[in-house]
Amino acid sequence: MEDQLPVRENVRGICELLGFDPLYVANEGKVLMVVAAEDADKVLEVLKKNELGKEAAIIGEIVDKHQKKAWLTTGIGGRRIIDMLAGEQLPRIC
Numbered sequence: 619m620e621d622q623l624p625v626r627e628n629v630r631g632i633c634e635l636l637g638f639d640p641l642y643v644a645n646e647g648k649v650l651m652v653v654a655a656e657d658a659d660k661v662l663e664v665l666k667k668n669e670l671g672k673e674a675a676i677i678g679e680i681v682d683k684h685q686k687k688a689w690l691t692t693g694i695g696g697r698r699i700i701d702m703l704a705g706e707q708l709p710r711i712c
């Protein structure tokens with residue numbers, strides 16, 4: 619579900635205000651891990667024990683039904699493909 623993605627409220631708000639999708643905005647210090655389903659809860663528990671991993675979350679699963687595609691269930695119950703970024707990524711402002 620889209621609302622389960624760990625995006626800070628201030629980031630979500632500015633993206634909504636400017637019409638950006640937070641999945642396509644440059645970001646530092648994030649990681650996406652793919653682990654065996656039977657290990658997922660244990661990995662999450664270890665990550666959350668560290669200050670830098672306190673917002674870690676399980677955000678999806680790999681299924682046979684949608685091979686080679688990443689689907690996202692939206693906040694209103696629809697579904698969309700999370701596609702590769704088309705064009706240039708927005709620059710970071712540091």
